[in-house]
Amino acid sequence: EKMAERVPDLMLLDIEMPRMDGYELAQTMRGDARLRDVPIIMITSRTGEKHRQRAFEIGVNRYLGKPYQEPELLRQVFELLSEVAARG
Structure with missing residues (x-):
């Protein structure tokens, strides 16, 4: 519902979320013209290939396993936001 009001700059998802898992939300976003270019970072304990x-x-941009290091997450966020800014 919130994404209907405002397009986020970036999404942090987990595979295991209530009501809709991260895969479903990522697929929904990639199928929506307003949201398809929003960068997605998946952060999850499921680290299998x-x-x-x-x-x-599905179109997730980055994938981080838990536990993750905060500097690594911040680096990924800044890289993706910089790429978006460069595209205009």
């Missing part, structure tokens, strides 16, 4: 591969096939 099949989970990572599925996320990238």
Whole structure:
């Protein structure tokens, strides 16, 4: 509902979320013209290759396993936001 009001600059998702998992939300975003270019970082305890591969096939930009280092997350966020800014 909130995304109907405002397009986010970036989304942090987990595979395991209530009501709609991260895969479903990422797919929904990639299928929506307003949201398809919003960068997505998946942060999850599911670090297996099949989970990572599925996320990238859906269109997730970055994938971080838990536990993650805060500097690494911030670096990923700043890189993606810089890429968006460069595109205009």
